[in-house]
Amino acid sequence: MSFRWGIAGTGSIAHGFADALGRLPDAHLVAVASRSREKAEEFGEKYAVPADRRYASYEDLAADDTVDLVYVASPQSHHREHTLLFLNSGHGVLCEKPFALDAAQAADMIAVARERGLFLMEAMWSRFLPAYVKLRELIAENAIGTVLSVDADFGFPFPPGGRLFDPALGGGSLLDLGVYPVSLASMLLGEPARVTATGLIGTAGVDDQIAVLSGYTNGAFSVARSSLRTQLACTARIAGTEGHIELPFLMHCPDSLTLQAKGTTETFTLPAARDGDAPETAGGGLHHQVRHLHARLTAGHLESDVIPLDETLSIMRTLDTARAEIGLVFP
Numbered sequence: 001m002s003f004r005w006g007i008a009g010t011g012s013i014a015h016g017f018a019d020a021l022g023r024l025p026d027a028h029l030v031a032v033a034s035r036s037r038e039k040a041e042e043f044g045e046k047y048a049v050p051a052d053r054r055y056a057s058y059e060d061l062a063a064d065d066t067v068d069l070v071y072v073a074s075p076q077s078h079h080r081e082h083t084l085l086f087l088n089s090g091h092g093v094l095c096e097k098p099f100a101l102d103a104a105q106a107a108d109m110i111a112v113a114r115e116r117g118l119f120l121m122e123a124m125w126s127r128f129l130p131a132y133v134k135l136r137e138l139i140a141e142n143a144i145g146t147v148l149s150v151d152a153d154f155g156f157p158f159p160p161g162g163r164l165f166d167p168a169l170g171g172g173s174l175l176d177l178g179v180y181p182v183s184l185a186s187m188l189l190g191e192p193a194r195v196t197a198t199g200l201i202g203t204a205g206v207d208d209q210i211a212v213l214s215g216y217t218n219g220a221f222s223v224a225r226s227s228l229r230t231q232l233a234c235t236a237r238i239a240g241t242e243g244h245i246e247l248p249f250l251m252h253c254p255d256s257l258t259l260q261a262k263g264t265t266e267t268f269t270l271p272a273a274r275d276g277d278a279p280e281t282a283g284g285g286l287h288h289q290v291r292h293l294h295a296r297l298t299a300g301h302l303e304s305d306v307i308p309l310d311e312t313l314s315i316m317r318t319l320d321t322a323r324a325e326i327g328l329v330f331p
């Protein structure tokens with residue numbers, strides 16, 4: 001079985017995704033849409049998209065029923081609108097993280113996918129990387145006992161201006177960067193019972209930085225920090241009753257992880273770019289999520305079991321509460 005993909009948006013991550021599709025023999029990039037004819041042509045030329053499927057509007061891509069799946073690569077401010085456009089035209093959708101601006105938008109998107117019986121998934125690519133797969137295996141094997149603490153952060157100083165500092169585009173550290181530590185905590189501990197946060201809303205009107213403290217019914221806690229103003233460690237430490245696991249810089253796409261338990265320390269090397277036993281190639285690991293999506297569809301499923309839609313919704317609720325705690329409202 002092979003899948004014909006369309007890409008909506010021609011920004012930075014769309015290029016990485018087109019490259020990722022090129023690594024999978026069962027993925028075919030057959031269409032691209034941009035708000036601009038020029039950008040659609042340029043992107044299409046670069047990734048060998050047929051000339052008559054380089055669309056100058058997202059609506060034109062939605063009208064193309066030869067496309068099976070659409071990757072929504074627009075800013076989070078537009079994820080709801082674009083995901084609904086493609087679902088309502090009968091396409092399965094892989095939507096970039098953060099899935100939406102808030103849980104209400106996410107719930108709309110999920111409801112339409114379920115009503116129409118179409119595939120929908122949040123592109124939380126970290127979950128499908130070899131290091132994250134190994135992390136889940138170690139936890140399932142009880143390598144560190146019961147997880148009681150997840151401490152993770154992600155932040156760099158970004159130059160002012162641009163999408164990340166634009167409230168109208170859903171900017172801020174939390175939705176773009178903080179979603180990774182929050183999602184990691186969700187993967188390991190589930191939905192928190194309590195969420196508190198402290199942060200700094202800067203002159204642009206978005207969170208320049210934020211720390212989210214969550215508590216869980218079993219007494220576990222997580223701390224997720226993100227920043228656009230300062231260099232954080234960008235690591236994660238997962239502590240259990242019998243040991244701990246560390247994800248090195250960069251915690252959202254690590255090439256290794258270290259397990260310390262029962263008096264021994266072991267480092268597993270698991271390059272994000274590696275494809276099973278195939279030789280390593282340059283580039284990121286965005287293709288792992290696509291392989292999973294193809295496998296789920298082939299097996300007749302309409303969502304992921306690694307990042308289920310109900311969990312995506314729960315993560316959005318956590319992000320909503322954290323934003324409310326610091327008084328961050330999008331226009």
Ligand SMILES: NC(=O)c1ccc[n+]([C@@H]2O[C@H](COP(=O)([O-])OP(=O)(O)OC[C@H]3O[C@@H](n4cnc5c(N)ncnc54)[C@H](OP(=O)(O)O)[C@@H]3O)[C@@H](O)[C@H]2O)c1
Binds near residue numbers: 075
């Ligand atoms: N998975 C990852 O590693 C990763 C990394 C970075 C970003 N992301 C996520 O992916 C999304 C896109 O991020 P990006 O860094 O690729 O952003 P970007 O470089 O700014 O690109 C976003 C693209 O969205 C399209 N778009 C549609 N409506 C728009 C609007 N009203 N304003 C601006 N752009 C609009 C534009 O393409 P056209 O002009 O062609 O329409 C634009 O180039 C975000 O949600 C972000 O959080 C994920």
